[in-house]
Amino acid sequence: xxxxxxxxxxxxxxxxxxxxxxxxxxxxxxxxxxxxxxxxxxxxxxxxxxxxxxxxxxxxxxxxxxxxxxxxxxxxxxxxxxxxxxxxxxxxxxxxxxxxxxxxxxxxxxxxxxxxxxxxxxxxxxxxxxxxxxxxxxxxxxxxxxxxxxxxxxxxxxxxxxxxxxxxxxxxxxxxxxxxxxxxxxxxxxxxxxxxxxxxxxxxxxxxxxxxxxxxxxxxxxxxxxxxxxxxxxxxxxxxxxxxxxxxxxxxxxxxxxxxxxxxxxxxxxxxxxxxxxxxxxxxxxxxxxxxxxxxxxxxxxxxxxxxxxxxxxxxxxxxxxxxxxxxxxxxxxxxxxxxxxxxxxxxxxxxxxxxxxxxxxxxxxxxxxxxxxxxxxxxxxxxxxxxxxxxxxxxxxxxxxxxxxxxxxxxxxxxxxxxxxxxxxxxxxxxxxxxxxxxxxxxxxxxxxxxxxxxxxxxxxxxxxxxxxxxxxxxxxxxxxxxxxxxxxxxxxxxx
Numbered sequence: 001x002x003x004x005x006x007x008x009x010x011x012x013x014x015x016x017x018x019x020x021x022x023x024x025x026x027x028x029x030x031x032x033x034x035x036x037x038x039x040x041x042x043x044x045x046x047x048x049x050x051x052x053x054x055x056x057x058x059x060x061x062x063x064x065x066x067x068x069x070x071x072x073x074x075x076x077x078x079x080x081x082x083x084x085x086x087x088x089x090x091x092x093x094x095x096x097x098x099x100x101x102x103x104x105x106x107x108x109x110x111x112x113x114x115x116x117x118x119x120x121x122x123x124x125x126x127x128x129x130x131x132x133x134x135x136x137x138x139x140x141x142x143x144x145x146x147x148x149x150x151x152x153x154x155x156x157x158x159x160x161x162x163x164x165x166x167x168x169x170x171x172x173x174x175x176x177x178x179x180x181x182x183x184x185x186x187x188x189x190x191x192x193x194x195x196x197x198x199x200x201x202x203x204x205x206x207x208x209x210x211x212x213x214x215x216x217x218x219x220x221x222x223x224x225x226x227x228x229x230x231x232x233x234x235x236x237x238x239x240x241x242x243x244x245x246x247x248x249x250x251x252x253x254x255x256x257x258x259x260x261x262x263x264x265x266x267x268x269x270x271x272x273x274x275x276x277x278x279x280x281x282x283x284x285x286x287x288x289x290x291x292x293x294x295x296x297x298x299x300x301x302x303x304x305x306x307x308x309x310x311x312x313x314x315x316x317x318x319x320x321x322x323x324x325x326x327x328x329x330x331x332x333x334x335x336x337x338x339x340x341x342x343x344x345x346x347x348x349x350x351x352x353x354x355x356x357x358x359x360x361x362x363x364x365x366x367x368x369x370x371x372x373x374x375x376x377x378x379x380x381x382x383x384x385x386x387x388x389x390x391x392x393x394x395x396x397x398x399x400x401x402x403x404x405x406x407x408x409x410x411x412x413x414x415x416x417x418x419x420x421x422x423x424x425x426x427x428x429x430x431x432x433x434x435x436x437x438x439x440x441x442x443x444x445x446x447x448x449x450x451x452x453x454x455x456x457x458x459x460x461x462x463x464x465x466x467x468x469x470x471x472x473x474x475x476x477x478x479x480x481x482x483x484x485x486x487x488x489x490x491x492x493x494x495x496x497x
Contacts (some may be wrong), residue, residue: 076429084434088484092245093423098415103280106411110289112225115402121392124216126303129388132310133204138379140196144371150327152365156181156335159357163350172350175342179358184333188325195372196320202381207310211302219297219396225404230287236279244273245424289404301393312381324370432485438464442496446486449494450475 076085156179335358433442440462447460447468455471464486472490476483481490 084432084437085429086432086434086485087427088430088432088482088487090426090428090482091480092421092425094419095422096417097420099418100413100415101278101280102411103414104412105283106409107230107283107286108406108408109230109287110225110227111405111407112227112289113403113405114224115222115398116400117219117396118399119394120397122216122395123390124214124301124303124393125388125390127209127389128306130207130306130310130386131383132207132386133202133312133381134384135202135204135312136380136382138199138201138375139377140373141376142371143374144369146367147326147370148365149368150366151184151329153184153333153363155183155333155361155363156358157361159359161352161356162354164353165348166351167348169344169346171342171344173340173343174352176340176356178338178340178356179335180338181358182334182336184329185331186327187330189328190323190325192321193324194319195322197375198319199317199375199379201315201317201379202312203315204381205311205313207306208308209304210307212305213300213302215298216301216393217296217395218299218393220398221296222294222398223402224292224294225289225402226292227287227289230283231285232281233284234279235282236277238275239278241274241276242419243421245271245421299393301391304389428482430482430485431488433488433491434485442491443468445496446472446491446494449496453494 079085158178158180443464444460444462446464447457447462450468450471451457451460453475455475456467457471458467469486472486473483475481475494476490479490479493481487481493
C-alpha cells in the first residue's frame with residue numbers, strides 16, 4: 001500500500017475526529033477553519049511519516065523495516081480465522097549503563113606532626129649556703145662544802161649531891177658553891193655569798209633573710225603549623241535523565257466504531273527531555289597551613305635570699321649572790337660560881353654522902369652541806385655550716401621539632417546507573433483477546449490472576465470492564481509488555497489458559 005493511500009486514510013481519520021469534536025457542523029465559517037486545520041495536520045502527518053521512515057531504517061531496532069511495514073499496514077499479516085488482532089505499542093527498550101560522577105576533586109593536604117617535648121628537671125637554689133655562730137654554753141660543776149652552822153659547845157651539867165638522913169641539930173645545908181654554866185652568846189650575822197660568778201657569753205645573732213621573686217621559664221616559646229581546612233561551595237547542574245523522544249499515543253473518536261478491521265487512532269507525541277538537578281560539592285579554596293606562635297610560659301618562684309649575715313655578740317651575765325644567815329660567837333660559854341650560904345636548924349638533916357659535882361657535856365658543832373655551782377668551762381661559740389637549699393623544678397624542653405607531610409588525596413567518584421534507550425517504541429499487529437474469542441470464564445481467570453498480583457480488582461464477575469482494563473494496563477506497564485489491548489502475551493505472562 002503506497003504512502004498516498006496512507007496519507008489519505010489518516011487524513012480522513014483526522015477529519016472524522018476533528019469533525020466529531022466540533023460544536024456546529026452547519027457553520028460555513030467553522031468549515032473553513034476545519035479545512036485549514038486539516039491542511040496543517042496533513043503537513044504534520046507528512047513530517048511524521050518522514051520521521052517514521054527514518055526510524056524504521058535505523059539499524060538500532062532489529063527488523064525495523066519489517067516492523068514498520070507491518071505497523072503501517074491496515075490489515076494484520078498472517079491473520080487467522082477466529083482470532084482477533086490489534087495494533088499494540090511495543091515499549092521502548094532501555095539498558096542500564098553505569099556512569100561515574102566526580103564527587104570530590106583530587107587534592108592534597110598538609111599533615112603536621114606536632115613537636116614533642118620532654119620534661120627536664122632543673123635544680124634551682126632557693127637559699128644559698130651560709131654559716132652561723134652557735135653559742136656553746138659554759139659548763140658548771142657542783143661543789144659540796146661543809147659549812148659550820150653552830151660551833152661545838154661544852155655545857156657544865158650539875159650533878160646533885162647524895163645525902164643521907166641524920167637526925168641532929170646540924171647544919172641543914174652547908175655553904176656551897178655551885179658552878180653554873182653560862183651559855184655562849186651568839187649573834188646572827190647576815191653575809192652575802194657568791195653563788196655563781198660573773199660570766200660573759202657569746203650570743204649568736206641569727207642571719208636574716210628576705211623573700212626574692214624570680215621568674216623561671218617553664219615552657220619555651222614555640223611555633224606551630226596550624227592547618228586551615230579547605231573550603232567548598234555547592235554547585236548545581238542539570239543532568240539529562242532521558243533525552244527528548246517521540247511516541248505514539250492512542251486517540252479517541254467516532255472512527256473507532258467503523259468496523260472491526262480499522263479504527264485504531266494513534267497520535268505521534270513529542271516527549272520533552274527530562275533533566276534532574278544535581279548539586280555537587282566543589283573545592284572553593286585549597287587547604288593551607290599557617291604559623292602560630294605560642295609565647296613562652298614563665299612561672300614566678302619565690303626564694304629566700306640572705307639579707308644579713310649571722311653574727312655574735314657578748315652578753316655579760318652578772319654574778320649571782322645569795323644571802324646566807326649564820327650564827328657568829330660573841331661570848332664563849334663559861335661557868336660562874338654561885339655561893340649559897342649554909343642554913344642551920346635542928347632538923348633531920350641529910351648527911352652528905354657524895355658532894356654535888358658538875359660534869360662537862362660536850363655538844364658537837366653542827367655543820368650543813370651547801371652545794372654551789374662552780375664554773376668549769378667558760379661559754380664559747382662555734383661556727384655551724386648551713387647548707388644551701390635547692391628545689392627541683394620540672395620544665396618542658398623541645399625534643400623533636402614539628403614537621404609537615406604532604407598527603408595526596410585522590411579524587412572521589414560516585415557510580416550510578418543511568419537508563420539509555422536502545423530502541424524506540426513502535427506499533428505492531430498482535431493477537432489479542434476480544435469479545436469474539438473470549439468467555440466469562442477466561443475473564444474471571446484473568447481477574448483472579450490480577451488479584452493474586454495485588455492489582456485493584458474489587459469483584460471477580462467475568463466482565464472485562466473499566467476496572468479490569470485499568471488493571472491490565474497497569475500490569476503491562478509494570479512488566480514492560482506491549483500495550484494497547486489485552487494481548488495473548490499478557491495472558492501467558494499471568495498464567496491464564
